Amino acid sequence: MNHLTLALDVMGGDFGPRITMPAIQKALESNPRLTFLLFGDQQQVDPILKVFPETLQSRIQFQHTDKTIDSEVPFSVAMRQSKNSSMRLAIEAVANGQAEGCVSGGNTGALLGLAKLLIAPLPNIDRPALTSLIPTMNGKSTVMLDLGANVEVNQKQLLQFAEMGNIFAQTILGLVYPRLALLNIGTEESKGTQVLRDVNKILHRRYDINYRGFIESDKLMNYLADVIVCDGFSGNMALKALEGAAKNIISLHKEKEGSPLCSLVKNFFMKAFLYRYYRKLQEINPDRHNGATLLGLSKVVVKSHGGASANAFFYAIEYAVQQIEHKIPERIQQKLVSLAH
């Protein structure tokens, strides 16, 4: 049985070891192949780690560091703080081959920056893209990329995103011929930027890609595509607007009105409904979605959301494991090499 090693930034996220350690325990219990390299503050981790069953403890290597990157600081500050931080050490462990992937709930900008700095990109990939599975209204998933790693992209890079998204959907969603769409502000071929219009034409000629044309941002969750391709600016803009809607629903709900009894009954039903809707929307927030992966690197790097629960962080670990087991980076590399010949 082959081992599979993940490097983990135990300190990342709003709650640090209190949520990352229980998630690690759950991951070890559910996947016997898994071993961990953990990076964090020994004083905080030890009390939790020493109550792990010994069989699980034996599958963990722990390295102490008291350095962390603040989650809310600007990118430049985060990068200056990064030396010997738990996040950077985790990424370095992946870069030097000690681990096959890493997961962190820390500062998004720093994670993207360090991953791009330290981990080799795949040949034929200009820029990695932040990729998530977004939930659809019928309970399925759509792959969406880029969600914020690249503010401006050219034709070649968008086509690379399409290629990577296509392989990701084939592998992770198990689809033979995933429906792919390009995010735009209209569905006619004359709409949008020149880059979008050019890429639209090129994709329409590609018979190996099941291209469905443009999709608008009001249809993101409507399961009209299995892969939605966009630049990081548009993707981030559209998903944050959706999340804003969710927050607004909650705030409207909090406005008091009607009789106390009426409010009581209303609140009961509203809460059940809103919770369900809010969760759906919350999951697709690129900052908080649990398991956004930086696709296009030679290794798997997963960003968990900062406010994740132990259970949510466990799913971010699973997301990384799934990509490693399905050899996503290798599949992308093979496909791009075959296209180049």
Place this chain on the structure above:
Amino acid sequence: MNHLTLALDVMGGDFGPRITMPAIQKALESNPRLTFLLFGDQQQVDPILKVFPETLQSRIQFQHTDKTIDSEVPFSVAMRQSKNSSMRLAIEAVANGQAEGCVSGGNTGALLGLAKLLIAPLPNIDRPALTSLIPTMNGKSTVMLDLGANVEVNQKQLLQFAEMGNIFAQTILGLVYPRLALLNIGTEESKGTQVLRDVNKILHRRYDINYRGFIESDKLMNYLADVIVCDGFSGNMALKALEGAAKNIISLHKEKEGSPLCSLVKNFFMKAFLYRYYRKLQEINPDRHNGATLLGLSKVVVKSHGGASANAFFYAIEYAVQQIEHKIPERIQQKLVSLAH
């Protein structure tokens, strides 16, 4: 008493004269200064017009045309269809000085295209911007531009949008020092495109503008700014995503679950709540928002949404009247001339 003449495309929108004519009657009744130049199909308009009180009929000039532009056709087709159409005749009436502004609920692309083609832009304005008042969660309004007229903009054009939005908020919202923000995917000054970062720096140095920095798309309705400035691509992307959220709420609501009694009670409260929320969101859809104006032209051109009710179309007329009465184009011109010196 000075007259104020509006040119109206009576045929535009999903319901044509059935909704535009009652809106015209209401506008004539509520504003004694107003006169109309109407363009449309006499056979459809006459039965409605002839039951208007004679005093109102005397303030209407009607010109027959049986040509209309289909609301759903692509831009190029719409422009080919435009000759002698009710929409084009209305815009031409404004261009040649017969009317001071026009309103249409027809094809958005055609209206923008014809307005830009036929009506002179203001000096010092490179490109007009589609501008709406979007509702905020506290019941106030925020001016947002551009909502889709300009897919790509440069630094100079964004600064012109800021200038125009500022004057619009001062005049229409009656604010002395409106809070202005720039739409971006983060609030740090290092975020976004080079154009956004440059404009951010320039606006921060402008003491005559109450500039508050970047705003993210999840805060559009949070009343953090009185003016939100963006390129047409970002603005359209963000607002459509919000509208998608509203549609998704409705579709979730339609999913049946729970016991029949439970559903009945739930439905009662849900409907009241959703209706309120959906209306809020619906109003801000750039395609449907009633009263999006093309700011930066020498005359007032207002787009009503295609599915507008008579009452909603009446408000689009009022929106045009308000801008004419407040001399919005002249105010923008004066300000830009004073800045140029």
